[in-house]
Amino acid sequence: MTELTEVLIESDKVFEGRLISVRKDTVRLPNGRTSTREVVVHPGAVAVVPMLEDGRVILVKQYRHAVGKILMEIPAGTLYPDETPEECALRELREEVGYAAGRLEKLTSVYLAPGYSTELIHLFLSTDLQPAEGETDEDEFLKPVTLTLDEAVAQIANGEIQDAKTVAALLLVWSKQISRKITGKPSDFQEGGK
């Protein structure tokens, strides 16, 4: 499918920040013309659905400066250098909701805004949770909220849950449970990283 692919001609770094950097790239389009692409370079991230034994899930309310409001999200964070997605998921779970997970299941990985951002986020389901002493980040302000999965899906449908990774991960977990109920067997989810 080479006729869809763009070829990089030139790349200029225009901003270097603490979390992100920004490049302005010139590319050759499949029709031979050139165009510019603005690219936000992000280290990648992890988000994890914490599910209690009774099936309820834990979300966190968090103020998001970029959008100017408090959002309900699953615990998530940016990958540290040399950290695996699994290590990051366990760290964020401990820091943001104070749990250790006995079981971590990869759901999938998605690109959040592939039109301009490199960010790939790895989504997990964590179960077999045990309260754990948390190394909380003192500059992070969160309020945990516990919901049944059906309540969470209703809050997605009515627009109360507005964070894309949270919507994707919760609906994936829900679809998996539904598929299992309908077919009587586990649905075909990815095992481990991809």
Next chain:
Amino acid sequence: MTELTEVLIESDKVFEGRLISVRKDTVRLPNGRTSTREVVVHPGAVAVVPMLEDGRVILVKQYRHAVGKILMEIPAGTLYPDETPEECALRELREEVGYAAGRLEKLTSVYLAPGYSTELIHLFLSTDLQPAEGETDEDEFLKPVTLTLDEAVAQIANGEIQDAKTVAALLLVWSKQISRKITGKPSDFQEGGK
């Protein structure tokens, strides 16, 4: 919940691009300390699930320079100034897959990367599709792919569909159909814009 909220102290524009601009903001945290927030300013976007009469959905394969690969996505695009989300959905549907929609149903709106991006994307389901002459963008290279909704959900679960807005929108449509099958009545989706 003022104890979660951050207050803007200073804002510097560090990049002005064609699609995005970038600010470096200083904020006061709930504990009184200050921190910096890097913010990608985006005009907002629309994505639409085109559903044929037989229930199949149309996706487009598209090369994404930021992530260096071809992704399968629902038709989507950036809002023009003074364009409503509904107008944008109908325009993108025509440009990217060559259909006019008799019916457009709002699914929800989600923030794609609220940790650093202002982007809000409005998700729609379009039905009652009729082939229409398209004003295609000659610098946009797309290949349409038609799938049943069950095939699309399977491709989300196995990682073939990796675009967050596409995952969120398709699973929302699927969850709505499932809820209708289980309860026998339409699920509670938003009417119109929010």
